[in-house]
Amino acid sequence: MPADSRLRRLAQAALTVALLGLVACVDNPNSVFHSRTDFNRDVTWLFKIILWLGTIVFVFTEALLIYAIWKFRAKPGAPRPEQVHGNTKLEILWTVIPALVLAAIAVPTVTTIFKTQGRANPDAIQVEVIGHQWWWEFRYPQYGITTANEVYMPLGKTIDFKLMTVDVIHSFWIPGLAGKRDAVYNPTSGWLKHRQTNIWFTADSTTEDVFNGFCAEYCGTSHANMRFRAMVVSQESFDSWVAHQQKPAVFPAAAVAPAPTGRRAAAAPVPTPAPQGFIAWNRPMPAYTIPRTPIPAAIAYDTTLVGDAARGATTIASSSCIACHTVKGNPALAFGKVGPDLTHVGSRLTIGGGLFPNDTKHLGSWIKNSTAMKPGSFMPTQGKGQYDPKTKTTLTLGLTDQQIADIVAYLQALK
Amino acid sequence: MATAAGHPPTSTGLDNRKIAIWAFIGSECMLFTSLISTYLVYKGRSVTGPFPHEVCNPPQCATTLQPILDIPVTSVSTFVLLMSSLAMVMGLAAVQNKDKPGWAGTGAWAKIQESSKIWIMATAILGATFLGFQAYEFTSFVHEGLTIKTNLFGSSFFTLTGFHGAHVTVGVLWLLTLYAIDVRRGLGPKDALIVDIAALYWHFVDVVWIVIFTLVYLIK
Amino acid sequence: MADQQTHGGHGAHEHAHPTWSTYWKVATILTLITVVEVWIYYIPAFVATKLFVPSLLIMSAVKFVIVVMFYMHLKYDHKLFRVLFTGPLIIAGATMIVLLFLFGQLFF
Amino acid sequence: MATAATAPAHSHSGYSEPTGIWSWLTTVDHKRIGALYLYTALTWFAIGGLEAVMIRIQLMGPNGRFVTADTYNQLFTMHGTTMVFLVIMPLSAAFFNLLIPLQIGARDVAFPRLNAFSYWVYLFGSIFMNASWLVGAAPDGGWFGYTPLTTYQYGPGLNIDFWLLGLQILGVSSLAAGFNFITTIINMRAPGMTFMRMPIFTWMSFVVQFLLVLAFPVITIALVFLQFDRFFGTQFYEAAAGADPLLWQHLFWIFGHPEVYILILPAFGLVSEVLPTFSRKPLFGYPVMVYSGILIAFLGFGVWAHHMFAVGMGPIADTLFALTTMLIGIPTGVKIFNWIFTMWGGDIRFTTAMKFAIALVGLFTIGGISGVMHASPPADLQQTDTYFIVAHFHYVLFGGSMMGIWAGVYYYYPKLTGKLMSEKLGSWHFWLSFIGMNLTFMPMHWAGLLGMPRRTWVYDAGQGLEIWNLMSTYGAFFQVLAGLVGFWNLWRSRKGPDAGPNPWGAPTLEWSIPSPPPDYNFAVIPTVTARYPMWDGGQKAHEGPIKTAKELGIPMPNPTIKPLFVALWMTLMFASMLLIHKGMTGLAIAGVITFATLMTLQLYSWLLTPLEDEH
Numbered sequence A: 001m002p003a004d005s006r007l008r009r010l011a012q013a014a015l016t017v018a019l020l021g022l023v024a025c026v027d028n029p030n031s032v033f034h035s036r037t038d039f040n041r042d043v044t045w046l047f048k049i050i051l052w053l054g055t056i057v058f059v060f061t062e063a064l065l066i067y068a069i070w071k072f073r074a075k076p077g078a079p080r081p082e083q084v085h086g087n088t089k090l091e092i093l094w095t096v097i098p099a100l101v102l103a104a105i106a107v108p109t110v111t112t113i114f115k116t117q118g119r120a121n122p123d124a125i126q127v128e129v130i131g132h133q134w135w136w137e138f139r140y141p142q143y144g145i146t147t148a149n150e151v152y153m154p155l156g157k158t159i160d161f162k163l164m165t166v167d168v169i170h171s172f173w174i175p176g177l178a179g180k181r182d183a184v185y186n187p188t189s190g191w192l193k194h195r196q197t198n199i200w201f202t203a204d205s206t207t208e209d210v211f212n213g214f215c216a217e218y219c220g221t222s223h224a225n226m227r228f229r230a231m232v233v234s235q236e237s238f239d240s241w242v243a244h245q246q247k248p249a250v251f252p253a254a255a256v257a258p259a260p261t262g263r264r265a266a267a268a269p270v271p272t273p274a275p276q277g278f279i280a281w282n283r284p285m286p287a288y289t290i291p292r293t294p295i296p297a298a299i300a301y302d303t304t305l306v307g308d309a310a311r312g313a314t315t316i317a318s319s320s321c322i323a324c325h326t327v328k329g330n331p332a333l334a335f336g337k338v339g340p341d342l343t344h345v346g347s348r349l350t351i352g353g354g355l356f357p358n359d360t361k362h363l364g365s366w367i368k369n370s371t372a373m374k375p376g377s378f379m380p381t382q383g384k385g386q387y388d389p390k391t392k393t394t395l396t397l398g399l400t401d402q403q404i405a406d407i408v409a410y411l412q413a414l415k
Numbered sequence B: 001m002a003t004a005a006g007h008p009p010t011s012t013g014l015d016n017r018k019i020a021i022w023a024f025i026g027s028e029c030m031l032f033t034s035l036i037s038t039y040l041v042y043k044g045r046s047v048t049g050p051f052p053h054e055v056c057n058p059p060q061c062a063t064t065l066q067p068i069l070d071i072p073v074t075s076v077s078t079f080v081l082l083m084s085s086l087a088m089v090m091g092l093a094a095v096q097n098k099d100k101p102g103w104a105g106t107g108a109w110a111k112i113q114e115s116s117k118i119w120i121m122a123t124a125i126l127g128a129t130f131l132g133f134q135a136y137e138f139t140s141f142v143h144e145g146l147t148i149k150t151n152l153f154g155s156s157f158f159t160l161t162g163f164h165g166a167h168v169t170v171g172v173l174w175l176l177t178l179y180a181i182d183v184r185r186g187l188g189p190k191d192a193l194i195v196d197i198a199a200l201y202w203h204f205v206d207v208v209w210i211v212i213f214t215l216v217y218l219i220k
Numbered sequence C: 001m002a003d004q005q006t007h008g009g010h011g012a013h014e015h016a017h018p019t020w021s022t023y024w025k026v027a028t029i030l031t032l033i034t035v036v037e038v039w040i041y042y043i044p045a046f047v048a049t050k051l052f053v054p055s056l057l058i059m060s061a062v063k064f065v066i067v068v069m070f071y072m073h074l075k076y077d078h079k080l081f082r083v084l085f086t087g088p089l090i091i092a093g094a095t096m097i098v099l100l101f102l103f104g105q106l107f108f
Numbered sequence D: 001m002a003t004a005a006t007a008p009a010h011s012h013s014g015y016s017e018p019t020g021i022w023s024w025l026t027t028v029d030h031k032r033i034g035a036l037y038l039y040t041a042l043t044w045f046a047i048g049g050l051e052a053v054m055i056r057i058q059l060m061g062p063n064g065r066f067v068t069a070d071t072y073n074q075l076f077t078m079h080g081t082t083m084v085f086l087v088i089m090p091l092s093a094a095f096f097n098l099l100i101p102l103q104i105g106a107r108d109v110a111f112p113r114l115n116a117f118s119y120w121v122y123l124f125g126s127i128f129m130n131a132s133w134l135v136g137a138a139p140d141g142g143w144f145g146y147t148p149l150t151t152y153q154y155g156p157g158l159n160i161d162f163w164l165l166g167l168q169i170l171g172v173s174s175l176a177a178g179f180n181f182i183t184t185i186i187n188m189r190a191p192g193m194t195f196m197r198m199p200i201f202t203w204m205s206f207v208v209q210f211l212l213v214l215a216f217p218v219i220t221i222a223l224v225f226l227q228f229d230r231f232f233g234t235q236f237y238e239a240a241a242g243a244d245p246l247l248w249q250h251l252f253w254i255f256g257h258p259e260v261y262i263l264i265l266p267a268f269g270l271v272s273e274v275l276p277t278f279s280r281k282p283l284f285g286y287p288v289m290v291y292s293g294i295l296i297a298f299l300g301f302g303v304w305a306h307h308m309f310a311v312g313m314g315p316i317a318d319t320l321f322a323l324t325t326m327l328i329g330i331p332t333g334v335k336i337f338n339w340i341f342t343m344w345g346g347d348i349r350f351t352t353a354m355k356f357a358i359a360l361v362g363l364f365t366i367g368g369i370s371g372v373m374h375a376s377p378p379a380d381l382q383q384t385d386t387y388f389i390v391a392h393f394h395y396v397l398f399g400g401s402m403m404g405i406w407a408g409v410y411y412y413y414p415k416l417t418g419k420l421m422s423e424k425l426g427s428w429h430f431w432l433s434f435i436g437m438n439l440t441f442m443p444m445h446w447a448g449l450l451g452m453p454r455r456t457w458v459y460d461a462g463q464g465l466e467i468w469n470l471m472s473t474y475g476a477f478f479q480v481l482a483g484l485v486g487f488w489n490l491w492r493s494r495k496g497p498d499a500g501p502n503p504w505g506a507p508t509l510e511w512s513i514p515s516p517p518p519d520y521n522f523a524v525i526p527t528v529t530a531r532y533p534m535w536d537g538g539q540k541a542h543e544g545p546i547k548t549a550k551e552l553g554i555p556m557p558n559p560t561i562k563p564l565f566v567a568l569w570m571t572l573m574f575a576s577m578l579l580i581h582k583g584m585t586g587l588a589i590a591g592v593i594t595f596a597t598l599m600t601l602q603l604y605s606w607l608l609t610p611l612e613d614e615h
């Protein structure tokens, strides 16, 4: 029957699309079906049960519907159909069967709730995640480390994330590793002082990798721009990273000789003695973790300028940057609490809430006009002659591109 | 709404307005539930004083502050409101029985009983007295350093009792309107319904206060 | 209820009226309960016991019920009104209890 | 509407509808008020849809720059708010108005003037809410306005003020309508119209009115707290004072979940009318359809925290809310299967109304199943706040509510106007909607599972999201075409062929009277003897000339402008409060007092005027 085969072909097409979709899910870097943590394995197991049961219910119900409307379509001159008013047996049937299906979902759901929300392993690594409009602060209280927008975790160790916020509610989410948890409470206030939400998981797969993280709770203007990266690395690398992060910033005393002008490779390191060992993700980032946010044309930061780190250190000390940022070990930058800690900013891979790669061009443009780079940014526009979309004014004073280049050089030296 | 010969009878034989007021009262249950729940959720969670039942010592308060709720005064105002409900039912009975003069017997007291004006006015006055107590309470709290802005207790307390007070105010206005009608043309059995509706509203507001009095004032 | 010929149904139509003596009795009971409530509030020994809060809750529930039954004459009125009132009341009460549980305030 | 006066079928009778603007401003006729609701809400649908299309254009490719981040946030907030409060709810209200009195055999609603008041409040409230666009401060806190983002500290603009005042205004409209319809359904049924003979649409509407009057007070209080915080410095949502930001979330969702059933049950009711008619079979399992509707509503009050699984309520609360949520699947499933078995063995005519109704059955099921997936908290942690959720709620809202409403529009247009709509255009409308909606919302499931958070102004390139978003955007374009066809069909059908009282051979009372019905609806109040009076109750469709109310001696309520003014003063009273944040507190207070006084006076004048002339 032509109608029949058409139906079958349609079904086949639908199935293919669905399968393709699922495959895409598993292969995709941010897929929630990655099973590389205990958490996600539990969730994926549960989710797949639900997906399959859901698919069965879906196929059955839709098939029944399509069959009914096809089979009982009006035929010309048909008599009035039999006036059936109901059928108690049938109705009990379709009360009981869905109840059973739901029970089959409910039981693993409840076990998984208690499994994933139990107490974290006591020797778990504590990480305090503090949401800010619109970037992430990460603290490792056991190690005395503060960093921003990049969280490192060792393979095979449980990490217990404590979520807090200093302003509105944010939500911490690394789809490839675990579910979300909202950062609800402000640790500085009231009886909620000790209230935190938490989520824990163990990245116990055997490969090192970088994952994308997001803010998943709408938190205002740049909610979309509140991203971060999660680096899962070996225990040795992690230890080395921790050791390095614990040190104050060491800025070389000797001024760096000005380099010749001309185009430089992105993120060309200032020639300072490279710190020993693993201090940051040291391989190319996976393509999907490299941010590709475009730079607004109006910023036009001159990348050909060569910065001088020593001069940058002086410039930054007399700039407004010190009001918000800290560089441990640099007495001029010891007070700022509002913005990210910059002690080791040179070793980070992204800036601006994970929006841009940390290279000369992006860092320079960021300093020049972060408000244009990222809507709503609380870091004021610094570049001379730049239009600040937030205050709706054009800066007459401000840093020249050369000054910015110097600061960039200084920051990049803060490995 | 005027009675119309051309109108079909209602399905239940009841008046539309009476059904509507009960539906409204059901809805109000949720309104006050939200307010009371909020008060209870925030109970004991204010960061600074003054507090309802506890003494507040420095550093939470600049000086030592006594518990702020005034139980004796509020007990009296609660009693006043309860009595207003009594006056209200008496008023309704008087209206319902207007066509049977002497129904309450003879004597001065019976005369009083039969006067809907007296009872309606009494209800309104008792309601206004309750509001007076509330005004006194609010101002004395403000003097003791508790405003709607002071702490969670202040915010939730004033909003809850303020909403209740607003309901009482509407009720008083409503009763005064009925009184005015009574004076102008007299309320009789055929008006019993409109008085009944006002009474239902009034008692409901009273009932809410019964709950507030216990949950907010008495439970520590 | 018998069909009523008027659309207004003027004159509330009750099965039996509570009499004015009922009203006064109710008022007396209400007053007495209130007095007891306030009285136990001032007995520190009783306040300290586990019975304080439940007894207050029960007393206020009793007051609630008798006002509704007698003053709002739900006891004498069409049962439709009882449904219209108790339905929402149950939802409201349940909501309050669940909220207090969720905010960790469900202990007294 | 106005065309009715010139319709040939009626021109030989003495009956004619009043025309002219004034007659609309002062109308207390439930059918006209229903029409006002319908056309107003459809206008907002076009605007809410326009906002959606702008969202989709922005998301067409990665790192889009079609609108700014702030504009985007305003767009999705207003899109959600508009679609929920200014489109689906009032469209449902349009049908409550048009149908409830007709289906139960009444001449009007219980309180005709209150009914007019509800409409005018809705109209002014919706205009007020959207006036925010004109001053460049449209609400931007998301449709559920979580605190503390919406507190003054983090949202000092007028944006949130518009939102919270607007919702309070709209709440008044819904509450007033709720009391009105509860009373109407309980008390205005024709003789013999027992509860278990009431058409399912009326039943579902009845249930919805209870949801309305019980859910709206809660959001009103939540909004009052927010308003007090913003205007008067209270601390309900001030974290620094020890306030718990979750209070808002709980209060909102205690309202919010019943709200979603407010949005769907009327549509369920409409398809429960359409399916039997075009299958020529009675509804399968009528009593169970009634009970399941009641059960859904009741359970609906006990599931709210399933919107909050990510806030960390703890395993016990998560379990509790997961289980109650899943339970709702059972009564809903019963409905779905009962609909399928209504068609089973029937004689199905695929009219446009029927197509939309069948689509509801199929598409709502998809949304319902994804709903059950969210109901599992651990799994929901990977779904919540992603496009997977966006997919869910558009399947239930568009695939459910909107499809049901379109079914209702095609089905009842003839009753409302006396004219038939074009089936050919209708077919186009349906298929474009059906394809467009699936193309828009199906890919969102994948976008969500691939890690796309919702409410994001941009997504980055190279993360596997491009294709799904592009598909969604094309889908939205299809929906624009669908909308254009649908609107065109509505417009041109006003001159369509005459419908007659019962063009579909439908079974319920409203089809026994002329189309459009005369202002008094029923010349003689029918006595109902069956659930389907036109099929097996011996009820005949009206024939012959239509008499006027006067000729029949039916008392009619007088038209009045007073409800409109009460609504206007009330809206202005709320609007005055905006001035507080413009540094004009004195003016604001003066405004509130003035308009409150005007409102009260107007209200007295309304209440002291009898509804009808003395006879």
Ligand code: HEA
Binding pocket: A057, A061, A097, A098, A099, A101, A102, D143, D144, D260, D261, D263, D264, D306, D307, D308, D309, D325, D326, D328, D329, D332, D333, D334, D336, D364, D365, D366, D367, D368, D369, D370, D371, D372, D373, D374, D375, D376, D380, D383, D384, D385, D389, D392, D393, D396, D397, D400, D401
């Ligand atoms: C019309 C509106 C509507 C309706 C009817 C529903 C119906 C349901 N919804 Fe939905 N929901 C929304 C509108 C709606 N929802 C909206 C707008 C949001 C988002 C709000 C926001 O965040 O902005 C939301 C969000 C939402 C969440 C929160 C997700 C999150 O943010 O993390 C959850 C979680 O449990 C949920 C669950 C459900 C369930 C279980 C149903 C059930 O009622 C569905 C029941 C139906 C079926 C199950 C299908 C038919 C049944 C069968 C065929 C029988 C067999 C079936 C089985 C055995 C499974 N919904």
Ligand code: HEA
Binding pocket: D045, D046, D047, D048, D049, D050, D052, D053, D055, D056, D076, D077, D079, D080, D081, D083, D084, D088, D142, D143, D144, D390, D394, D397, D398, D401, D402, D440, D454, D455, D456, D457, D472, D476, D479, D480, D481, D482, D483, D484, D487
């Ligand atoms: C009933 C409710 C309803 C309806 C019908 C719709 C309809 C649509 N919605 Fe809906 N949507 C919501 C309720 C609804 N939505 C809610 C509650 C949210 C959450 C908001 C929040 O997060 O706060 C949301 C969020 C939301 C988002 C997520 C935004 C984000 O998280 O960042 C998106 C994205 O694509 C979207 C798209 C659409 C589209 C394309 C349609 C289309 O179906 C619209 C099609 C309709 C038309 C196009 C109008 C008819 C056409 C004409 C009259 C022709 C003329 C029109 C033009 C020329 C444009 N919606």
Ligand code: CUA
Binding pocket: A131, A132, A134, A169, A170, A171, A215, A216, A217, A218, A219, A220, A222, A223, A224, A226
């Ligand atoms: Cu932070 Cu969204």
Ligand SMILES: [Cu+2]
Binding pocket: D256, D257, D260, D303, D304, D306, D307
């Ligand atoms: Cu819900």
